[in-house]
Amino acid sequence: MASVADEKSKLAEARAAVGDDYVPDDSEEYMNEKQQDYFRMLLLDWKKSIHDAAGQTLQSLQDGPIREPDLNDRASSETDWGIELRTRDRQRKLILKIDAALRRIEQGEYGWCEVTGDPIGLKRLIARPVATMTVEAQEAHERREKISRDD
Structure with missing residues (x-):
């Protein structure tokens, strides 16, 4: 697992390479270096915001009253904390997906469908940077899941 300092330096490098106003465009070569830097920046920013929110949750758990009279x-209060902790658990799982996406960028596999090998597409990746399948492959996967659940 990368250290916080490593991730901060990678985020700074990606930000410097991409700039503030860059948005990937279909007219460019798919998954060129600039697009990879853009998605690396997007993923690292997302991960940082999740870590920041988790830190705030931890702080409020420590500061908040344990027992209400x-x-x-x-x-x-217990319901609120339960919801908050479930949210943090979902975000912990999301961090694992973000880390996997960052590994795929490093390995040159990011942006390609793990099922078909086709490009996932820039619009889908911008909307869901941790996507591993094209929309069509994802829909087929979900249909198969639904069928197996119904059996």
């Missing part, structure tokens, strides 16, 4: 307030 009123039973209704206590129930409400």
Whole structure:
């Protein structure tokens, strides 16, 4: 796992290579170096924001009252904390996907469907930078999942 300092330097390098106003365009060669830097920056920014939010959650858990005097307030607080912790768990899983996407960038596999080998597409990757399949392959995968669940 990369250290925080490594990720900060990679983020700074990607930002410097891409600039502030760059957006990948279909007229460019697919997954050229600048596009890879753009997606690296996007993924590292996303990961940093998740880590920042997790730090705020941890701080509020440490600072917040453990027990509310009123039973209704206590129930409400426990529900809120439960929702918050479930959200953080989903984000922990998302970080694993972000790390996998960053590895794919380093290996030159990012942006290509793991099922068909076709380009995933810039619009899909901008919307969902951790995507590993084209829209068509993802839909087929979800249909197969639904069928196997129904059996």
